[in-house]
Amino acid sequence: MSKNQRDFQPEVAAIVTAMTDAEQPFVRDMIESVLTDPGIGQVVLCIEDQNTWIEAVLGDLLSDPRLERLQIPLMPSGAVRNRALQQVRLPWVAY
Numbered sequence: 001m002s003k004n005q006r007d008f009q010p011e012v013a014a015i016v017t018a019m020t021d022a023e024q025p026f027v028r029d030m031i032e033s034v035l036t037d038p039g040i041g042q043v044v045l046c047i048e049d050q051n052t053w054i055e056a057v058l059g060d061l062l063s064d065p066r067l068e069r070l071q072i073p074l075m076p077s078g079a080v081r082n083r084a085l086q087q088v089r090l091p092w093v094a095y
Contacts, residue, residue, distance in 0.1 A: 046081075
């Protein structure tokens with residue numbers, strides 16, 4: 001492993017939304033895909049505060065320390081992203 005590989009620190013936070021039941025069939029594949037990107041150091045998963053299925057769908061993915069759940073009331077997508085931006089700790093953001 002080169003020095004550059006050892007010193008690599010992910011600088012991108014991904015904001016992912018799954019605010020309705022319509023995202024349920026896709027959310028696991030989506031989160032798996034995001035977590036495989038070595039540049040992603042933080043994933044803020046926005047889910048509706050009354051969500052009852054996310055644990056069952058994501059299962060073991062919830063143990064990844066980069067994945068943070070943000071449970072908030074249902075609101076327009078721009079407002080959801082603005083709330084998620086408050087949680088971001090890295091210099092770059094991907095939606």
